[in-house]
Amino acid sequence: MFNKLKEINVRPTPFQFYTAQELWTDEHTSKKMLEYHLNEAVDLSSRNKDFISRSVKWIASHLGIDSNTNIADFGCGPGLYTTLFAEKNADVTGIDFSSRSIRYAKKVANQKGLNIDYFKQNYLEFETEKRFDLITMIFCDYCALSPSQRKTLLAKFYSFLKPGGLVLLDVHSVNVFNSKEEVALYEFNQLDGFWSSEDYYGFLNTFKYDEDKVTLDKYTIIEKDRTSVVYNWLQYFDQDSIREELGKNGFEALEFYSDVTGSIFSPDSLDMAVVARKAKYT
Numbered sequence: 001m002f003n004k005l006k007e008i009n010v011r012p013t014p015f016q017f018y019t020a021q022e023l024w025t026d027e028h029t030s031k032k033m034l035e036y037h038l039n040e041a042v043d044l045s046s047r048n049k050d051f052i053s054r055s056v057k058w059i060a061s062h063l064g065i066d067s068n069t070n071i072a073d074f075g076c077g078p079g080l081y082t083t084l085f086a087e088k089n090a091d092v093t094g095i096d097f098s099s100r101s102i103r104y105a106k107k108v109a110n111q112k113g114l115n116i117d118y119f120k121q122n123y124l125e126f127e128t129e130k131r132f133d134l135i136t137m138i139f140c141d142y143c144a145l146s147p148s149q150r151k152t153l154l155a156k157f158y159s160f161l162k163p164g165g166l167v168l169l170d171v172h173s174v175n176v177f178n179s180k181e182e183v184a185l186y187e188f189n190q191l192d193g194f195w196s197s198e199d200y201y202g203f204l205n206t207f208k209y210d211e212d213k214v215t216l217d218k219y220t221i222i223e224k225d226r227t228s229v230v231y232n233w234l235q236y237f238d239q240d241s242i243r244e245e246l247g248k249n250g251f252e253a254l255e256f257y258s259d260v261t262g263s264i265f266s267p268d269s270l271d272m273a274v275v276a277r278k279a280k281y282t
Contacts, residue, residue, distance in 0.1 A: 008203050008220045009184065014212050015146035017231045021122060024098040032194050034078060034100050051261065055138075056084040058262040063134055063166060063275070065090050070132045072160065074123045074153070075141040079105030079116070086114040093117045095126050124152055131162045137169040138260055140271065143235045150235075154249035161278040167251060170260050170273040177213050177236035182206055195221040195230075213237070242274055251276040 023029055059065060067089040073082050076094030078101045086092045086109070094116060096102055102120040109116045119126060124145075135157050145153065157167055183206045190202025203220040217232040237245075243253040253276045258269040265272070 009205055011207050012216070012218075012231070014209050014214045014216075015233055017229075018146065018233075019229070019231050020144060021097055023230055024101075028197050029195065030098050030100045033098070034104060038078060038104075052080050052084070054261045055259075056081060056088070059136070059168065059260070060088050062262055063168065065134070069134060070130065070162075071134045071136065072130075072132045074126075074135065074137045075139070076105065076118070077101045079108055079118070081136065081138060082116055082118075083108055083112065083114065086116050087112070093119070093128070093130065093132070095119045095121055095123045097122045124149055126156065128160060130160070131165075132160055133162055133165050135161060135165070135167045137167070140170050140172050140234075142169050143172050143237075144233060145235070146233070150245065151249060154246070154251065158250045158278055163278065165278045167276045167278075168260065168273065170271050171237045171242060172234060173269055173272045174213055174236045174238050175268060176270050177208070177215060180206070180208055180215050182208050190219070190221070195219070196223055198223055213241075237272065239272070242272070246274070246276045250279055252279045
């Protein structure tokens with residue numbers, strides 16, 4: 001028992017393990033995630049319905065979405081943004097590795113008579129000959145990726161965008177990192193049964209990595225017949241760090257906002273949205 005508890009409380013190195021795909025593809029947790037996505041009143045797997053509506057309205061007016069716009073939404077989930085983009089007459093592509101979410105998105109598109117190209121795939125492995133005017137990645141998905149994964153993703157963005165094409169993404173700010181505390185918690189059927197349909201004991205260890213501005217929520221789920229571990233990593237940024245990272249990968253950060261509804265940027269914001277343009281390498 002002592003050795004097991006010691007293992008549970010081990011602090012890994014930043015981004016040492018990656019389990020996001022298992023979280024979104026597991027039969028039970030993917031069902032729970034879709035339920036959170038579709039709950040229009042809460043900001044869990046996606047933001048609430050009113051926020052998304054205001055966000056798409058701002059994106060469409062500010063970035064000029066119309067029938068001549070090709071958009072790709074990376075991490076599209078059940079199509080909450082892609083559906084609204086398509087209703088603006090844009091040519092829309094959505095990529096997500098959750099089978100359940102993609103099935104739901106396709107069902108909505110069929111019901112609404114919308115022609116949206118959906119791909120059930122890890123977006124880090126996605127390839128296409130299509131070229132886009134705008135790539136979106138929303139709800140801070142970018143923060144869950146390691147530095148090497150983010151580099152891979154930005155290289156794909158650069159390749160997939162037309163000359164002068166734009167990227168819109170949001171990230172968690174260092175203000176959130178500064179407010180975080182390391183904790184160790186233990187709970188029966190943690191998160192109201194989120195991790196399994198069977199009874200389990202859930203351990204949560206939250207670790208902070210001050211030098212890297214990274215946090216980890218490490219969930220150890222102990223069921224009768226199995227033990228599993230989920231690593232939820234998050235990278236935090238300020239304007240300088242995201243501008244530098246984008247610049248090193250061929251993008252010019254043009255504008256900063258407090259969120260993807262176009263709210264005026266504040267140094268105290270918890271999140272930060274950035275519009276970046278594909279630039280020419282020098």
